[in-house]
Amino acid sequence: TLPPPQPPKNPILYILHVCSVISRFTPEILRKGIHGDTMTENGCEYRERVLTMDTMNPNVKRVEYAVRGPIVQRAVQIERELKMGIKKPFTEVIRANIGDCHAMGQKPITFFRQVLALCSYPDLLEDGKFPEDAKSRARRILQACGGGSLGAYSTSQGIEMIRQDIARYIERRDGGITCDPDNIYLSTGASDAIVTMLKLLVSGEGMSRTGVMISIPQYPLYSATLAELGAVQISYYLDEDNCWSLDISELRRALQEAKKHCSPRALCIINPGNPTGQVQSRQCIEGVIRFAAAEKLFLMADEVYQDNVYADGCKFHSFKKVLFEMGLEYSEKVELASFHSTSKCYMGECGFRGGYMEVVNLDPEVKVQLTKLVSVRLCPPVPGQALLDVVVNPPQPDEPSYDTFIKERTDTLATLAEKANMTQEILNQVPGIKCNPVQGAMYTFPRIHLPPKAILEAKEKEQTPDMFYCMKLLEETGICLVPGSGFGQRDGTYHFRMTILPPKEKLKIVLAKIKEFHQHFMAQYS
Secondary structure (H helix, E strand, C coil): CCCCCCCCCCHHHHHHHHHHHHHHHHHHHHHHCCCCCEEEECCEEEECCCCCCCCCCHHHHHCCCHHHCHHHHHHHHHHHHHHCCCCCCCCCCEECCCCCCHHHCCCCCHHHHHHHHHHHCHHHHHCCCCCHHHHHHHHHHHHHCHHHCCCCCCCCCCCHHHHHHHHHHHHHHCCCCCCCHHHEEEEEHHHHHHHHHHHHHCCCCHHHCEEEEEEECCCHHHHHHHHHHCCEEEEEECEHHHCCECCHHHHHHHHHHHCCCCEEEEEEEECCCCCCCCCCCHHHHHHHHHHHHHHCCEEEEECCCCCCECCCCCCCCCHHHHHHHCCHHHHCCCCEEEEEECCCCCCCCHHHCEEEEEEECCCHHHHHHHHHHHHCCCCCCHHHHHHHHHHHCCCCCCCCCHHHHHHHHHHHHHHHHHHHHHHHHHHCCCCCEECCCCCECCEECCEECCCHHHHHHHHHCCCCHHHHHHHHHHHHHCEECEEHHHCCCCCCCCEEEEECCCCHHHHHHHHHHHHHHHHHHHHHHC
């Protein structure tokens, strides 16, 4: 209802007043319609939407994924502003927020791309520029594909020949421990397999609702998936003061607390760690396996960074290998799913979405249900499966591509190791920043000490203090990091996750800018 007309003293002001009143009612009119639930415009009737924030799945609203969250969305906006000619104190946005290797400048492995090119366009098999070992791999892969084409569907579990190759790779990696190809499930990256396994695990209501133990800090895929599935997240904290090590007593504390309100069924381990970069010792892994056996927990081992180990004295140990070397008491009892991917390590082929899961000691009837579940999405991307096959079946010493392959692989891992060491050294020179050694993976997760004045201003802006810090860093330097709150952290501590992937010279610039920004930030808010 509009106010009764009054003789306007100033017609312009009166018109503006009427418009403001109408504008307050317009959203409600558009939402409900002129006659309650419909409205008519140009002869077309519009009804109230079926899917609204009130009617949508409430679990989806609980999902958060910091790696591509608000700060990354702002980074995209800034990139657009730079293209439009809007002046900034920097000329580019440097995305150090995500482990996207090739986007950060890491070069693809030549042999892998040659085989994929040949598989994608088989006419190239007649081209003399390609080495014979690449051609033989491509022919073998194509013979295993429907119609001899990467464009055909595969079986839902993945191409059988490729699963056999993966099984032989695992046997070599684990010193001859048997691997059954029927226990291998190919997937759309490791993430797809992790989500699939969590779907199988989650059940119950109230006190019987599934609880899943995840590390804090953690990779947000886990918390996001548990939120979507309506499962209970059981947080156990890594020990920052001891290089983010895993303490079995902390697992016990978290488990006993969780038993008061849910039914703990699974324990997730990321090794090497994301975002924390630690590499678990064999002794630690044995302790985790004993704990899982005693508490009847399903083990999920996220091992996608297994080739990314840099620190002296550190070595990757697969959970499966340790499990079987601990004897029948454990190897025939503990249920395990382990995950690997083509996206990390020295490959860095994130876009192909190649991955696999191996299951151990899975109930045969549950395995039937797992196969049914993966069949719903038909099959993983076949080009990703082909890539995975050459990763587990690389050039051998008597083949023409071997020397180039070994050089590229060695150089990539050596460069990552150099950048890991450089990152921790430079960050630890900055007062107010403490960085643990980057033993493995592709990230550092330094602790930042923030002044009370900065924490207060962050609260006034309804931001977490580390989000406030990272957003200011982005706006002032163009460097995009992820606040530690997106991964989880102990109350009263603040961190950020930063990838070590940028080229060495650019990484030096990033670290120098972070150092300069932090010093200015501390002076501003002290």
